[in-house]
Amino acid sequence: MRRAYISLGSNMGDKRGNIALALEHLDAITGIHVAARSHDYRTPPWGDTDQDWFINACAALDTSLTPEALLVACLAIETRMGRIRTRKWGPRVIDIDLLDYDGLTLISNDLTLPHPHLMERAFVLIPLAEIASDLMISGRSVTATAHALADPAIIPYD
Template sequence: MTRAYLGLGSNIGDKTARLAAAVEGLAATPGIRVTARSSDYRTPPWGDTDQDWFLNAALGVETSLTPHDLLDACLTVERRLGRVRERRWGPRVIDIDVLSYADAEVSDARLVLPHRYVRERAFVLVPLAEIAPDLVIGGETVLQALDRLDRSGIEPV
């Protein structure tokens, strides 16, 4: 089994229920065992800011899936929960990102690991720091990366 970390977000409908359903869907997937779950955090929209606030969380998992198979499992859970990709950084019923997968470095058309923006987004790092503060991504710990970012508007729920 390999340790990986996932980021979850939602800003449409019952956000709390969507995150819970995503966790349940991932936990029910063969080859994935959820080992840690952060609190939920209310976060301001990022990128395209003309939308509702988000609810974000992070998961630690143990998996026997390859990085690409883990991505496929995340996308399957998203589709089952009604995710439709309409506009980049736009509203979404659920978003599940593979943030890191052990020490794997992947860069292809489908997947970049560690996630290309993980160290630039406080809405990802705040929940991740709750469950994996000493996780090293890109040569620095999650807490070190978070110390450089503005956490304004990010509140635990």
């Protein structure tokens, strides 16, 4: 089994329910086990800011799938849950990003690992640091970078 980390985000409908349902769908797939999950965080929109606030979370997955197969599974869950890609960084029922796959560096037409914008996004790093405090990405500490990018607008949901 390999350890992968994903981020999840939703800003449409039952945001927290969408995150929970996506994780249930992932855990039901043969070869994927949700090993850990962060709290939910209320976060402001990023990129395209003319939209509702988000719920973001991260999860650790133990998986026997290849990185490409794991990405396909994540995209299939997005589609199953009704995600329609109409505008970049726009509103979404669910967004699932593969952040890291056992420290692998990969660049292909469909997948870049680690996620190319991971170390720039507090809304991903804060929940990721909660479940992977010792994780290093490209030689940088996730926890230290999360602290450096801390944003008071990112609030944990209880």
